[in-house]
Amino acid sequence: MAARDIHGVEAPWEEFRIVGKSHRKIDGVSKATGEAVYADDILLPGMLHAKTLRSPHAHARILSIDTSRALALPGVHAVITGADLSIQYGVIPWTPDETALATEKVRFIGDEVAAVAAVDEDTANAALELIDVEYEELHAFLDPRESLERDAPQIHASRKENNVSKHVELDFGDVDGAQESADLVVEGSYRFHGSTHAAIEPHCAVARVAADGVLTLWSSTQISHYVHRALARVLEWEPQRIRVIQPCLGGAFGGKSDPFSLEFCVAKLAQLTGRPVKMLWTREEVFYAHRGRHPMELDYTTSATKDGKITSVDARILIDGGSYSSFGLVTTYYSGQLLSGPYDFPAYRFDSTRVFTNKPPCGPKRGHGSVQPRFAFECQLDEVAEQLGLDPIEIRRKNFHGEHTKTVNGQRITSSGFMECLDKVERGSDWTERRGKLPRGRGLGVAGSMYISGTNYPIYPNEMPQAGIQLKVDRSGLVTVFSGANDIGQGSSSVVRYIVAEELGMDHEDVRVIAADSDLCPVDLGAYSSRVTFMVGNATIDAARKLRAKIVTAVAEKWEVEERRVRLIEGRAIDLEDPEQVLTTREAFELAEARFDTLGSTGSYNTPTLGGDYRGGSIGASPAYSFTAHVVEVDVDEETGRITVPKVWCAHDCGRALNPRLVAGQIEGSVYMGIAEALLEEHKVNRFGLHSGPSLLDYRLPTAIDTPDIETFIVESIDPEGPYGAKEAGEGPLHSAIPALANAIHDAVGIRLRELPFTPAKVLAALREKREREREAGGGAATAMESQGGLG
Amino acid sequence: MRVLTLDVNGDQQETAAPDHWTLLEVLRYRLGLTGSKQGCDKGDCGACTVLVDGKPVLSCLTLSAEAQGCSVQTIEGLRPAHLKRSEALEGTATGGIDPVQDAFDRCGALQCGFCQPGMMLSARALLDRTPNPSREEIQKALSGNLCRCTGYTQIIEAVETAVAESFGADAPRPSWVEDREHLREETL
Structure with missing residues (x-):
């Protein structure tokens, strides 16, 4: 019997004595003293160091690889190529399209081609220079539109004769009818850019094959079990002869949730050399390994009645997947499936297509697949409110789907503290007194969101x-x-x-x-x-x-x-x-x-049986959903286009807070990460597929100075399914930070930014466009004012 | 290869390393002091911060030879928190624990913990020269140390807590604590 069937949400007796209090973490002291052991802190006797040779081309066929000169270098113990690790894998068992080292083709600049184990890193690096690879360059797809329209050359020959990674089309209710009969229909196109996790610890793996023939892998992974399975598959070893250990981990955010090339390489190299082998990626390699936020182009149409009730949502989404599938099947579903709350709308349709491009592979970053649609929809909801003359918080209250209900796409909702979240941020930000009354350039924006607490889709089907x-x-x-x-x-x-x-x-x-x-x-x-x-x-x-x-x-x-x-x-x-x-x-x-x-x-x-009765209905079906509301305060400098965020109020419904301080930490980290990717970060490649700045300086992470002041509120809608009523807190509170910021910019200076990130150039362009629109609408008088600097 | 004599955490240590090795590499891979972390290889993230003659320095940009003749302090050199109950240290200035480490632990500043050895050393250096810093001074002093987990909120709170307690004042109360006042949030 599973836990949910036998325990309730209450304390074992009378009142909680430990749960609900902010106790120290189990590993706090060891982290505070530097005692905690992370993967790169593991030093084994006789350990060799491995490095990876990577593709200089975005898309190319490998004609030949000659490793003989590298092998001849003193200090080199082994060199491996795709021929040594040719079995395909992928975190999603239906789309195994990766190999540890390229077999026939390379699909992005940075794709792994060969690996060397040597006495030290310097020797391994020197040996990489001695590996001769002959490539035949192929057309590189760098624009997802092109991948959608052009079938050849195929990035993955295993796909259905095109460059589409996954297509999902689902509709619920009568969207067309709702649009026809609506009082208001708002359409808009949005663009969400790529961003990456940038955990401060780079990926690292250490392998040892002991005398008894057992392989031990220590890896900075957040999915030990899937790594274990993938190792057994690729190495063709019995899984019981493999031991996978995750040492202390230096941040992940989804960036360590695929099996990665280095894990297979160190295992193979340890097997070949009989010595422990470590591979530590450089920061640049981590940027290329990526698996970060998918860039998306999103077209949304929302219809509503004149009193602000949403009657339908219609979405068309193009997802740039980069060069491999990774979690892409799930991403494509999540881009539609997770939008169906916290609001109730009777009709919903989405059509999402993920395509391959010759760029670093995208994957799950905090708020997997649902941060981008949430941005688009919550911005559009703000426009609906504006056009109907409704308060943006009111329209969200009006459309709240309630507790213990079912969404339009068949997801079961249990507890929801969304209304309380809205109340908290409304009060905290002094919304009623301040919104619309702040000096020009300053504004407040609101947004809401929902996220899963796990899903009943276990990646590989099993009853365990x-x-x-x-x-x-x-x-x-x-x-x-x-x-x-x-x-x-x-x-x-x-x-x-x-x-x-x-x-x-x-x-x-x-x-x-x-x-x-x-x-x-x-x-x-x-x-x-x-x-x-x-x-x-x-x-x-x-x-x-x-x-x-x-x-x-x-x-x-x-x-x-x-x-x-x-x-x-x-x-x-x-x-x-x-x-x-x-x-x-x-x-x-x-x-x-x-x-x-x-x-x-x-x-x-194990989760109860959940989800809609249709193909993909269980993807995104969670035993419980968390809810969030944000109010963001923004300062827009109309001279420079620079946006600063002095303050964010975030209220998150995490069910029961098992340790409130840890919950607050998750909320604050999420808010920070959301604002950071909206304003500063951009993971992109140039016209050759080369990363635009694969360092922690060029890829702009906020410092302690740049991060907004965050006021956090914990809302506890005790959930009947969670442990003592708890739900998630680590990903949900990122979502609505970004649209709340966009809506605040509109409140501040009257522009709708629909394309992320919100750079000064985009702000200035939008302000210019707005002035031109006003000039056209206002005729000569406005032009005269403008020329005198009247609108400046 | 170069023979090095380094003063690390008060110990004179002799070791040898290639000429181009950084202080970080020698600390981690020769002296076994793996508390100092490598996050970026080139001075962008601050995870490798150590104190050289009391000043925060990026050990990944410091050649090991340059540190000779200086006093190097790493996270292992801060007074470890697990000595907090040691009677031998009762009544000493810090009660057996660096208040920065303890406050980081209590305030939730240690999520993944990877950036924190560097962060704590930057904080320690700040408090050594400015015992009662303003929030802006704290933010500035920590701005060379990137953290990806916390949004810096609980880190700043931890430093402010260490400062407040050093003056016998009450620790700051974040919004979520105030908001949960009815639940009698305990300071642990």
Whole structure:
């Protein structure tokens, strides 16, 4: 039985003692002291260093590779090419179109071609220069429109005779009828640019094949389990001979959620050389590995009644996928499927096409697939409100779909604190008093959004749990938790600790967590789709309650009382009716071990059956959805076109906040990342497919000075499905930051920016266009004013 | 190859490394002090920040030979937080723990933690020369250290907390704490 069937949302007894409080993280001290071990901190005796040779061409056929000169260089131990690792893989099992090293073709500048293991990095780099590759250049697709229209040359021969990666067309309700009968129809075209994760830790992997023939891979991954599966497939090894360990991880945001070339290369090189092998990518290589936000061209049409009720939404989306599929199948669905809340509209249609281009592959970045459509739609909703003379917050309230309902595309909604989110940001920003009344150049904008807490689509179809937890109880008083989850800094191991301590009435520091080691831990599918706290949390409650039952039984038998009288609390077992009867947790563990033998338990979680009854209906179907509202305050300098964001108010409904400080950290990190990609960041290539600035200087990340002041509000709509009622907090709060910013710009200076990022040049162009429009509309008088600087 | 004598965290250490190796490489791969991180290879991210004669320096842009004759402090040289309960240190200036490290831990500043050794050393250098900095001074002092997780909010809060507590004042209360006042949010 899965956890959701046996536990409610309340505390194990009376009130929460650990959950809901801002305890320190399990790994806080080790991170504060520099003790925490990240992948590149692993130094093994005899370890070799590996480097990758990458394609200088955006699209080319490999005619020949000659590695003999490299192999002859003293200090070089092995050189591998696509011929050594020719089996295709992909994180989505239906689209395995990647190889660790290129076999016949290279598909973007930076595509991996060969790898060298040598005594040190300098020697490995020198050997790369000695690998001779002969290429035949092919036409490079750099514009997704061209990929849509032109079938040859094909970027992937495995596709259906064109360069389309995935096409999804779904419609619900009568969109055409709704548009015809609507009082207002607003159309608009939007463009969302590419951005990348830029986690501060570059990708790194270390492999060792021990004397017993077991391969151990340490990798900076957020999906150990899929890496494990991919390694077994590509290396053609039995999976039980492979151990995958995720050490401490230095940030991911979706950028470490594919199996990457370096993981296969170090494994193969370790196998060939009999030595441990490490590969650490340079920052430039990380930019090329990418898997970041998909650029999208989005056409939206929204119809509404005159009192502001949305009657239909119609979307057509072109998605630039870059050179490989990655999660693209899911991205294409998410671009439509996740827009159907927090608003209720009776008719919805989307037509999304993802195409291949010869650019670094796109993938999932925080808010996978749904940040771009959310931007377009929330901007359009603002226009609807404007044209109908409605307050932008009011129109969002008016269209709220409510709680415990179903969306137009068949997604089940449980709890929703969206209305409370709107209230909080409205009050926090003093919206009613300030909006529209700020000095020229300053404005406020609002937007709302919804996101999944995991999905019931498990990537590869199987009936097994999506999350598993194992507990081991030691007579010393320690509980060790084996968690498959990838703690990528979000605190999943901390959450596991808090839950076990809560359920067993222990000091949380007496719970240790071993995570993401495939030899030790049960499977969890990984840190993506905001699934970890929700699913692993539920699995942890499940395991802890099974164990608690045993301990309670043993204590009750000892005291010869009914089990309902025994409580585990604050490091003790107590008798509710006899205050004289008390045992320490350790003594209770000893009794239970004597009574039941060696103590342990397992717990698991699987989603209920969810989703619409149509092809793809389960993609984006989540057991619970989080909700967010943002108000952004903006300052637009009309002379320079520069936008600054002095303040953001963000309210996020995360269900129960298991640790409010960690929730606040997720919200603030999301807000920062959203504003950053809207104003500063752009991941793009030039006309040859060369990255425009693959460094942390050229790719402009905000510093502590650039980041807005963020006022965070935590809204807790206790969800019946979540662990103690919790939902996600790590991705949802990014979405509406961007459209709220765009809407604030309109409030400030009256321009609608529909193309990201919002650079000074775009602001100035829009302001110029607006003045011209006004001049045309206003005739001679306006022109005279303008010439005198009257509008300046 | 060059023989190097370095003063790191108060220890005189002798090692040898290729001439072109940076201080970061020597710290990480020769001395085993892996607390200093490499994020960008070229001075853009600040993860490799160490203190050289008390000043924050990018160790990935500093040749190891240049650090000879200087006093180098890495994150391992800050007083480790796990000594906080040690009686031997009770009553000493910091109670056995660098208040910056402790505040970073308590305030949620350590998400992935990768940029934080550098960040904490920048903060330490700031507080050594400006014990009561303004928010702007904190932002400026940390602006050479990129963080991708926190949006800097809880980092700034951590530094302000360390500062406030050093003067016996109350730590700042972020908006979400005020908003949850009815829940009696505890400061842990």
